[in-house]
Amino acid sequence: MGSIVGAFGTAHLVMKRGTAGEAGERVFDGMKEIGRRVRALSPDRLVIISSDHFYNYRIGTPIAYGVAAADSHRPFGDMHLPTDPFAGDALFARGLAAHSGAASFDLAVLEDYRPDHGVVIPMLMVGRAAGVPVIPVITNTANEPAPSLADGWRLGGLIREYVEQRRRAEERVVVIGTGGLSHWLAVPEMGRVNSEFDLAVIDALTQGRGESLLGWTGEQILAEGGNGGLEIVNWLMMAGTMPGATGERVYYEPIPEWVTGMGGIELFANTGNTK
Amino acid sequence: MSQLQQVHDLVHRIWQQPALRARFAQDPAAVLAQEPLTDGQRALLLKGDFEALGELGMHPLAQMVYSLARTPEMAGMISFTDYLADLEEAANG
Numbered sequence: 590m591g592s593i594v595g596a597f598g599t600a601h602l603v604m605k606r607g608t609a610g611e612a613g614e615r616v617f618d619g620m621k622e623i624g625r626r627v628r629a630l631s632p633d634r635l636v637i638i639s640s641d642h643f644y645n646y647r648i649g650t651p652i653a654y655g656v657a658a659a660d661s662h663r664p665f666g667d668m669h670l671p672t673d674p675f676a677g678d679a680l681f682a683r684g685l686a687a688h689s690g691a692a693s694f695d696l697a698v699l700e701d702y703r704p705d706h707g708v709v710i711p712m713l714m715v716g717r718a719a720g721v722p723v724i725p726v727i728t729n730t731a732n733e734p735a736p737s738l739a740d741g742w743r744l745g746g747l748i749r750e751y752v753e754q755r756r757r758a759e760e761r762v763v764v765i766g767t768g769g770l771s772h773w774l775a776v777p778e779m780g781r782v783n784s785e786f787d788l789a790v791i792d793a794l795t796q797g798r799g800e801s802l803l804g805w806t807g808e809q810i811l812a813e814g815g816n817g818g819l820e821i822v823n824w825l826m827m828a829g830t831m832p833g834a835t836g837e838r839v840y841y842e843p844i845p846e847w848v849t850g851m852g853g854i855e856l857f858a859n860t861g862n863t864k
Numbered sequence: 865m866s867q868l869q870q871v872h873d874l875v876h877r878i879w880q881q882p883a884l885r886a887r888f889a890q891d892p893a894a895v896l897a898q899e900p901l902t903d904g905q906r907a908l909l910l911k912g913d914f915e916a917l918g919e920l921g922m923h924p925l926a927q928m929v930y931s932l933a934r935t936p937e938m939a940g941m942i943s944f945t946d947y948l949a950d951l952e953e954a955a956n957g
Contacts (some may be wrong), residue, residue: 600888602942603944603947604941604942604943604947605941605942605943605946606941606947607946608941611904617947617950617951620951621951621954621955624951624955625954626955628955640927642925642929643875643876643879643923643926643928643929644879644929647872647876648872648876648923648925648926649872661887667879667932668942668943668944669943669944669945670944670948671948672935706944710944713948713951713952713955714955715955716955716956717952717955717956718955718956718957719955719956728873731923774924774925774927774928775914775917775918775924775925775927775928775931776918776924779914816924841919
């Protein structure tokens with residue numbers, strides 16, 4: 590059986606360098622540190638969980654969760670990111686979708702998906718040279734209602750099951766949940782950052798209490814974390830791959846200049862009450 | 865397709881079609897003139913700030929990506945260019 594050997598949460602965006610002073614540099618250092626830690630785990634596959642940012646889906650696309658099935662991903666190229674293809678694993682993706690479907694969880698297979706910054710920046714943190722195949726799992730947080738934390742957590746469990754039951758022996762998988770934390774985009778509250786919300790998420794996950802967040806409703810998240818805060822479903826899915834595991838904060842900075850609470854964590858395998 | 869769907873469809877196509885995006889960057893009024901929109905919608909899209917886009921009823925996510933196409937300052941702010949070499953050096957040695 591394969592195994593999840595590490596799980597991380599991280600912001601998936603930074604804004605123009607120098608516009609957030611030392612705090613911005615600490616965030617970037619934190620991202621580099623997460624990349625270093627992922628590489629140290631020698632993964633064979635990376636599952637990167639992100640939202641789509643309207644570069645693939647349309648408003649109203651009736652897909653809550655999808656997985657990009659390709660052996661080579663061609664980035665969209667937003668944020669002036671490189672568009673060089675990077676490795677994927679179509680068989681892994683299709684197998685995961687089938688495994689989820691067998692458990693009555695609808696995980697759509699995405700053909701010709703072009704990853705945006707939400708997948709590409711975390712991939713770059715780990716490094717293109719490493720060449721580790723990436724399986725993008727895409728949430729649609731633009732949907733109304735947005736994907737629930739409970740469903741995200743459940744899909745995390747299915748990812749774990751799939752790796753442990755269906756993948757080859759000794760395969761090492763690292764999962765990275767991306768996005769968040771609190772931010773309000775293109776709404777009157779834009780610019781607000783809610784550290785209380787951000788730290789509640791970080792503390793619950795690093796203390797192995799992810800399940801305590803599953804009762805949060807979309808309305809609560811919108812009120813306390815903003816419409817961008819809905820991306821915490823990506824972190825909950827990540828934590829759901831390693832339920833009960835404890836970890837540590839790698840970085841956190843509330844950055845009003847970037848209108849976002851920027852955070853990164855690592856969860857350690859075989860810690861806490863890992864099931 | 866509803867009027868709002870027309871607006872969202874245009875925003876989507878601007879990002880899906882590089883040639884359209886280039887034309888839009890050069891002359892947004894000319895691109896908008898060819899779209900099945902009302903004069904009021906065109907005026908709000910040309911104004912292009914979040915208040916105007918919100919008045920259109922545009923989804924916040926669509927507002928963000930429209931702003932990236934409409935406002936060079938926004939595209940310059942939300943850019944990874946200054947970090948790439950540094951990150952690649954850290955990641956790839």
